[in-house]
Amino acid sequence: MAEPIPLPGDLMELKKLEYRPVKVRGHFDHSKELYVMPRTMVDPARGAGRLSSAESGAHVITPFHCTDSGITILVNRGFVPRKKVNPDTRQKGQIEGDVDLVGMVRLTETRKPFVPENNPEKNQWHYRDLEAMARLVGTDPIFIDADFSML
Numbered sequence: 077m078a079e080p081i082p083l084p085g086d087l088m089e090l091k092k093l094e095y096r097p098v099k100v101r102g103h104f105d106h107s108k109e110l111y112v113m114p115r116t117m118v119d120p121a122r123g124a125g126r127l128s129s130a131e132s133g134a135h136v137i138t139p140f141h142c143t144d145s146g147i148t149i150l151v152n153r154g155f156v157p158r159k160k161v162n163p164d165t166r167q168k169g170q171i172e173g174d175v176d177l178v179g180m181v182r183l184t185e186t187r188k189p190f191v192p193e194n195n196p197e198k199n200q201w202h203y204r205d206l207e208a209m210a211r212l213v214g215t216d217p218i219f220i221d222a223d224f225s226m227l
Contacts, residue, residue, distance in 0.1 A: 080097040080099040087218070093181045098179060100220070102144075108213040111135070179221050183204075186203075196208055
């Protein structure tokens with residue numbers, strides 16, 4: 077993996093950096109979580125695309141205020157099983173205070189055939205629509221997949 081670079085603030089530059097690791101410092105706003113579901117956890121030990129179980133759940137997307145730049149971005153904090161989607165059931169995972177994060181830049185996804193439409197009013201997301209997600213929770217349309225192994 078390439079060495080992480082500081083997150084650029086220029087959206088045009090970010091469009092050229094999908095899958096590039098970036099580093100940010102800041103804090104999460106857990107009160108505005110978004111959930112992309114249904115998802116199934118992928119087990120990296122089993123090879124690309126191999127599922128670790130049949131249990132469905134969600135990817136938890138949380139606004140992250142970057143203290144250095146003053147911008148707020150969206151961070152995919154990873155998979156939680158369906159029974160843990162409610163934040164009250166996963167208090168240990170609700171990271172408080174400033175943290176240093178490394179993550180991969182991700183761009184907006186185009187809805188695939190047979191994938192339902194997102195329903196922002198009900199916080200039901202089936203694919204990454206950065207503009208709609210950012211508008212709903214008041215962030216910039218910047219998204220990273222967090223890599224907690226890099227902490």
